[in-house]
């Protein structure tokens with residue numbers, strides 16, 4: 398996979414502050430990759446998210462988005478077209494009184510011709526399965542539906558990458574599932590690069606790569622199976638274990654020879670059954 402985002406020794410402090418909120422971040426996100434960023438409250442996740450579409454620019458070091466240096470003013474417009482950002486509260490992202498007008502808002506600002514906007518709005522609403530709501534008022538929708546309209550608004554700008562900053566945290570379980578399903582589909586079917594910031598471990602286990610941040614630094618990064626089974630790193634970073642790892646970890650502490658590598662309920666059940674049948678660890 399080719400590289401899409403390159404973060405090179407990025408440091409950042411807010412104006413008037415002496416503290417580096419980002420304190421030497423280095424990482425690479427590849428095109429079409431699904432990356433999850435985790436870390437305790439205040440570790441700098443949202444600050445980093447805002448760097449990915451040039452709302453904030455680094456105090457030191459550089460971020461390249463598809464080869465474009467975000468510190469250069471001339472690249473900002475192009476970067477915003479390439480990277481769409483979705484925030485926590487859908488109410489803050491909806492600007493129009495009718496769903497389809499809301500979705501058209503982004504492409505209108507990009508000065509795209511009207512017939513092209515029409516096509517993009519319809520396609521974006523279909524992609525998030527909200528097409529039949531196009532004439533409705535957003536305030537009448539559920540939280541999950543509103544967040545899907547917000548995603549459609551970003552999709553209509555045809556970004557190559559979508560960054561979601563705790564975009565499901567205000568939604569009920571059904572709304573969360575709707576949004577996650579939409580995101581996964583875009584990633585798999587359209588190769589959209591996804592960066593998801595979340596506190597939900599069950600969302601994170603689906604990622605290609607997990608990054609754990611702590612105090613403005615990247616503490617570790619790797620595949621979910623490596624990261625989520627490293628109990629000491631998770632506990633050190635103030636993160637919860639997945640329910641599966643928690644159960645296996647407790648059983649292991651009681652002397653049962655189980656591997657912690659099972660990520661979800663199904664793998665966990667298989668690992669326990671296998672153990673009861675006296676076989677080797679599965680993962």
Ligand SMILES: Nc1ncnc2c1ncn2[C@@H]1O[C@H](COP(=O)(O)OP(=O)(O)OP(=O)(O)O)[C@@H](O)[C@H]1O
Nearest residue numbers: 411412414418436437438439440441442443444445
């Ligand atoms: N506009 C700002 N001006 C000054 N300091 C800020 C500003 N925004 C955030 N901070 C500080 O930067 C630090 C990191 O904040 P950030 O919102 O990036 O963390 P986070 O990892 O997203 O946290 P959370 O999990 O609570 O969303 C915090 O100490 C916060 O108080």
Ligand SMILES: [Mg+2]
Nearest residue numbers: 442443444562
């Ligand atoms: Mg945040």
